[in-house]
Amino acid sequence: MGTTKKIIQNTLIYFLLIIGYVYLYVININTVLNPSQEEVVKSKIDFVYQQF
Amino acid sequence: MTLHDTLPFTSVLFFQYLLSCIALALGIKFVFKGKLSFKFALAFLTLAYIGLLFTKPLHLVGLILYLYTASLSLRKFYKSDNLILPMLVLSLPIFLMKTLSIIPSTTESTLLISAKDIVQIAGLSYMVFKVISLYIDERRSKSIISFIDFFNYTAFAPTLLIGPLDRFKRFNTDVENGYANMNLKMIGKGWNNLILGLLYKFIIAEAIRRYVLVNLVDDGSLLYHLSYMYTYLLYLFFDFAGYSLLAISFGNFLGINIPINFDKPFLAVNPKEFWKKWHKTLGDWLNDYFFKPIFKFLTSKKYKTSITRQNIALMLTFTLMGFWNGFQLHYIVSGMLFGLYSVIHNYYVYKCKRTKKDVVFGNMNPKMVRIISIFLMFNSVAFAIYIFSGKLF
Numbered sequence: 001m002g003t004t005k006k007i008i009q010n011t012l013i014y015f016l017l018i019i020g021y022v023y024l025y026v027i028n029i030n031t032v033l034n035p036s037q038e039e040v041v042k043s044k045i046d047f048v049y050q051q052f
Numbered sequence: 053m054t055l056h057d058t059l060p061f062t063s064v065l066f067f068q069y070l071l072s073c074i075a076l077a078l079g080i081k082f083v084f085k086g087k088l089s090f091k092f093a094l095a096f097l098t099l100a101y102i103g104l105l106f107t108k109p110l111h112l113v114g115l116i117l118y119l120y121t122a123s124l125s126l127r128k129f130y131k132s133d134n135l136i137l138p139m140l141v142l143s144l145p146i147f148l149m150k151t152l153s154i155i156p157s158t159t160e161s162t163l164l165i166s167a168k169d170i171v172q173i174a175g176l177s178y179m180v181f182k183v184i185s186l187y188i189d190e191r192r193s194k195s196i197i198s199f200i201d202f203f204n205y206t207a208f209a210p211t212l213l214i215g216p217l218d219r220f221k222r223f224n225t226d227v228e229n230g231y232a233n234m235n236l237k238m239i240g241k242g243w244n245n246l247i248l249g250l251l252y253k254f255i256i257a258e259a260i261r262r263y264v265l266v267n268l269v270d271d272g273s274l275l276y277h278l279s280y281m282y283t284y285l286l287y288l289f290f291d292f293a294g295y296s297l298l299a300i301s302f303g304n305f306l307g308i309n310i311p312i313n314f315d316k317p318f319l320a321v322n323p324k325e326f327w328k329k330w331h332k333t334l335g336d337w338l339n340d341y342f343f344k345p346i347f348k349f350l351t352s353k354k355y356k357t358s359i360t361r362q363n364i365a366l367m368l369t370f371t372l373m374g375f376w377n378g379f380q381l382h383y384i385v386s387g388m389l390f391g392l393y394s395v396i397h398n399y400y401v402y403k404c405k406r407t408k409k410d411v412v413f414g415n416m417n418p419k420m421v422r423i424i425s426i427f428l429m430f431n432s433v434a435f436a437i438y439i440f441s442g443k444l445f
Contacts, residue, residue, distance in 0.1 A: 020255030
């Protein structure tokens, strides 16, 4: 049971990682879906955690 | 992707640097049979990172020299048990940096800009925290900590920027074990942490940021604020937990067992458990070097009852955490709010112990109590993090 759970968990992690990478970094999905839409400059979330 | 502009895990160059480090360390282990001492190899690789890639190399070296000299001098000349002076001396760079950062830009003179530039060093807070724990833990020890050990501990590249906060004794034990720790088991562990870290930080957090967080339209409605609150919490968790996992993974590859920082925090049932699951190493650090000394001090003065002393120490510790995040009101209020949660829970536990019954849930089914507690804790945290985000004020 433990091994099966681990295999399922790892499959899911690798699947999400590969799909996510392709979706976010290889294809810019927004330009595929809306080719005519102008790129909107998004506000930056500039504080995430303590850097200094 | 430029030299002298590469903070840990912010660019491909940093990953290339870490992979080179691992390859080089493995090369020394297998080709040169470990003839070059691990600690010297680690110091060389760290120095290479600071010298070639870090944003302000000279500033960082200056900070390390200040902290080493200060902690050494304190150990030699300061024999009192009172820790206030050492704390002030060692945390002086944080205090200067925070104070200068709140001076409004309209009053900035050339001198002020230069002063800000000197003290704003990435990773400064975590480095100071490490040195404070090193000083307090080792101040009674007879052995002098060599500069190379101090340097490896404070400037270890994967944890330089935002932790996890390791302790000197634990870190140094792994460094002393050297190449022996760079084995298949550790590499496997590192790989698992790397994959999960990449998924958290670069896929899930990035997707939340790109497709949800920046697209929320601020119409001032309650729905907007609630949406922002929960989305920001999830984004913060995946980004920070992902970063921590990446730091842990590269530590593993180099044979160093960096402690975990996040462990299913949204399943915490109370504030005490939450701080054992969320940014755990900072929670432990605050507990050991602030909460306990304050509580001990209040006890030595026989100040009121034990529960009052605990609550005062809790409030002071979390307020301090708020000030550390920044001198802006939203950071301070958020820290105080976390303190208030802990005080309420602490008082609840005290009341339950005294009356020998659950004063809130009574005889309710334990499973139901757990579900309600998780729900309450999750929403309380979401609200405090929302305040922290600065969206409200």
